[in-house]
Amino acid sequence: MSNPLSLYNSLTRQKEVFEPLHAGYVGLYVCGPTVYSDVHLGNCRTFTSFDIIYRYLMHKGFKVRYVRNITDVGHLTDEGEDKMSKGARLAKLEPMEVAQRYTVGFHDMMREFNNLPPNIEPRATGHIIEQIEMVQQILANGLAYEANGSVYFDVAAFNEKHGNEYGKLSGRKIDELLAESRELKAQSDKKNPSDFAIWMKATEDHILRWNSPWGEGFPGWHLECSAMSTKYLGEEFDIHGGGNDLKFPHHENEIAQNAGSCGCGGARYWLHTNMLLMNGRKMSKSDGNTITPQQLFTGDSPHVTDSYSPMMLRFFMLQTHYRSPMDLTDEALQAAKKGYQRLTEAWANLQELEGLGGAQNGTVGKELTEGLAAAYAEMDEDFNTPKALAKVFELVSRINALKGGQLSLKEVSKETLEDFKKGLGTLLFDVFGLRDEGEAAGASGETLGKVMDLVLDLRAQARAEKNWTMSDKLRDALNDAGIIVKDGKEGAEWTVG
C-alpha cells in the first residue's frame, strides 16, 4: 500500500488520488448483468476490467467488499415489457427459471475469463422490500409523486432542493432535459419527460409483481442499484463502476435516488469502462456485426479466422486501457495471440532458471528488479494495464536472453531471481488474473511429455550422427501433429502450437 493509487473519477472528470472512506477498506459496487439472455461479449470486457481493478485493490492491501448485482426484474425492453417476463413467455418458462439459467451461464462465462466472484451478488428480486422503503423515503422527502399506481421521481423538485445536482455525472443540463419535448407515447402520468419511474404499476399480463403501498407493481430499474449498494456498502461508499453506456440515465438516476432518499452522497468515485467495438462499429445483432464469446473460443464465426482462448482474450483486453474503446478485429486478435504466446513462453523459460543465479547483481539483475517495479507502478496510474504490460514485455526480452545465453545469469543474484519470479508471477496471475494454462495439462499432458522425451531423444541421436534426413523427418511429422520443435543450446524443446 506504499504508493498512492490514482484513478479517473467520472464524477469530477479528472484523475484523483484514491483515498478510501475507511482506511484499509474499500467498498466497490459494479452494475451487473440483466439475466434474460446469454452474456454479451461486451459484458465480459466490462466485468474483466473491474475484476482487474478488484484484484489490484486487494493486491494493494485493501480489504475489499465487491458487490455486483444480478438484475432479474424491472428492466424494460423497447416495448415497455419486462425483460424477464418477455424471455419467460417466449420460452414458456417461469421468470425465475429464465433468471436462473442465464445466471448460471453468466457465472460459467466469468469463470472462463478467470474473473473472481464478487463478495456479494444480490438479486433485485431479493430486495423488493428495501426498494419499496426507498421509494417511501423519496416520497416522504417530497421528491417523488404517485400517479395512477406508479411512482415517479420528480427531477425538477430534486434539482431545486439539491442545487441542480441532476445531470452532474453525465454532463446533462436539466433545462435541456426539461425542454426536450420528445414525442414519447404513454408518458401521460409524468409531470416532466425527464422524470423517471421508481415504482411501476403492473399491467394485468405482467408476471413479476409485488404488493406495495401503491398497489401491485414492480420496482424501476434504476432503483435496485441504489437500494442494494447502500444496503451492503453504506449510504456513502468508495467506488461505483459500470459501463459508460450506463452513465445516463441509469447512474445519474441512481445518484438522484441516493440523495433523494437519505440525502447522502452514494459513491465517491465513479469508474466507467468503455465499449467494445467490432471492426470499428458497435456490436449489433440486427446488422450481423456481433460475435459471442463461444464463437471466439471455437473460431466458428465469419468474423474470425482462428480460435482464441479465454486467457488470450483476457490478454487482449489488458492491452487496451479500460477507459478506451476496444476494437475487436481478427488482425488485432492474431497479433495479440502471438504476443500472448511470447509472454507465456517467457514465463515458462523463467521457471527453468530454477536454482540458478550468481552471487551478486549486475546490470541485468537491476533491470529485472526495476522493470518489475515500473510495471507495478503503472497500475497505480488508473490501472494502466497496457503500459504495465509494455514494461513486462521489456522483461520478457531479458528473460529470454538469460535463457538463450545472450545475457549471463551471473549478472543476477539468486535472491533477485527468486524475488523476480515471485513478483512477476503475482503480477501476471494474481493481478492481471491470467491463468497458467500450461499447468493444466493434466494426466494426458504427462503421458505426452514422456513420449516427447523419447522422440526428442531419438532425434538428438540422429542429429549427433548427422542423420539430417531422420532428424527432419521427425520434426516435420511432429509439426504435422501440431507440435513445434525448437532447437536450443541445451537441446530441443517442444510446444503445442
Add this chain to the structure above:
RNA sequence: GGUCGGUUGGCCGAGUGGCUAGGCUCAGGUCUGCAAAACCUGCUACAGCGGUUCAAAUCCGCUACCGACCUCCA
C-alpha cells in the same frame, strides 16, 4: 439536432509540453546442419489548417471524419 469523447507509424495500442512505449508485421544481422525459436539492429508516427510557446503529437480555435450517449444496453 443536442451533449460528450476520439482521430497516433503497415495493423493494434499507450503516452508526456522538450527525452525509447509495447505487441504484431516487415527488412537486415547473430546463433544454427537447415528451419523455427531466441537475441540484436532498422522501419520514427501522431487527421487538416491556424494560433499560443524558446519548444506542441501533447495547450487553444476552426474544419473534416469516427464513435458513444440523448430510448433497453456493460
